[in-house]
Amino acid sequence: MRRSLVIVLVLAALLVFGVVYFALDPSTSGLFPRCTFLSLTGYKCPGCGTQRAIHALLHGDVAGAFRYNALLLVAIPWIALCLYAESRRLRNPRLYALLNAPLLIWLFLAMVLLWWLLRNIFDW
Amino acid sequence: MKYWINHNGVQSGPVDLEGLKEMGLTSAAYVWHEGLSDWVKITQLPELQGLYEMVEQVAEPAVTGQPLESQPAATQPAPAQQAPINYQQPETPEPCPPTNLVWAIITTVLCCIPPGIVAIFYALKVSNKYREGDIEGAKRASETGAWWCIAAIILGIISMPLGFIMMSAGAS
Numbered sequence: 001m002r003r004s005l006v007i008v009l010v011l012a013a014l015l016v017f018g019v020v021y022f023a024l025d026p027s028t029s030g031l032f033p034r035c036t037f038l039s040l041t042g043y044k045c046p047g048c049g050t051q052r053a054i055h056a057l058l059h060g061d062v063a064g065a066f067r068y069n070a071l072l073l074v075a076i077p078w079i080a081l082c083l084y085a086e087s088r089r090l091r092n093p094r095l096y097a098l099l100n101a102p103l104l105i106w107l108f109l110a111m112v113l114l115w116w117l118l119r120n121i122f123d124w
Numbered sequence: 125m126k127y128w129i130n131h132n133g134v135q136s137g138p139v140d141l142e143g144l145k146e147m148g149l150t151s152a153a154y155v156w157h158e159g160l161s162d163w164v165k166i167t168q169l170p171e172l173q174g175l176y177e178m179v180e181q182v183a184e185p186a187v188t189g190q191p192l193e194s195q196p197a198a199t200q201p202a203p204a205q206q207a208p209i210n211y212q213q214p215e216t217p218e219p220c221p222p223t224n225l226v227w228a229i230i231t232t233v234l235c236c237i238p239p240g241i242v243a244i245f246y247a248l249k250v251s252n253k254y255r256e257g258d259i260e261g262a263k264r265a266s267e268t269g270a271w272w273c274i275a276a277i278i279l280g281i282i283s284m285p286l287g288f289i290m291m292s293a294g295a296s
Contacts, residue, residue, distance in 0.1 A: 003148065082229065090148065
């Protein structure tokens with residue numbers, strides 16, 4: 001079935017990424033792309049530090065990951081929940097509607113914008 | 125062959141076999157195509173075997189035994205309007221169109237590119253419109269939001285080499 005093929009491909013891609021980000025340190029290796037926004041403007045974007053944070057997380061260093069990109073630590077469980085709800089959108093519309101409530105989306109949006117602003121002010 | 129689908133109270137179609145595969149249907153879906161006298165359960169059409177996921181049938185009043193006047197006329201190409209009345213008043217509300225929120229969040233956190241934030245705005249729009257009962261508006265916002273997610277991913281990918289160039293330019 002097409003659906004299971006997609007799931008297998010996604011898991012394979014995740015595994016490859018996981019191995020690469022575990023083995024190589026983005027803060028020292030030159031192989032990883034640098035943030036375009038930071039390069040162009042000199043300001044950090046909400047996603048800056050994600051690659052280093054993933055590397056730290058894969059090595060079990062949660063505090064380090066938090067220092068590199070605190071937003072990622074909040075986003076990962078959020079993404080996992082939303083992906084689950086997304087996969088069951090038609091069978092469990094209530095869970096989907098709950099996780100996609102305007103209030104929750106506002107909350108995430110506000111968090112991203114605040115994080116963006118504060119990390120540039122305090123150099124987080 | 126074109127099929128019309130009724131899945132959890134939501135009608136769609138006409139779609140061909142390829143389109144049907146993409147819809148992520150379950151065994152609870154009903155199908156109609158030209159030549160059938162009434163909607164049938166998807167499980168009853170042998171050519172659609174394996175194109176849907178089996179789910180347990182929820183206890184629901186049977187929708188197959190509809191009075192004759194509500195059956196789609198086989199000569200009419202648009203049975204969507206002729207659907208049995210039961211379908212229009214489903215017990216469960218129509219599910220929310222995809223808000224694409226996950227992809228918006230992922231692109232915002234990973235792609236380092238502001239279109240993800242626009243996509244979050246569209247997720248909000250879908251959710252708001254859905255709650256106001258404006259299903260059509262929600263669907264439109266859902267489509268626009270999906271394009272912003274795709275734009276964010278593409279921009280993220282093509283901007284990677286740009287980041288490298290800027291990096292080496294800054295280093296020199």
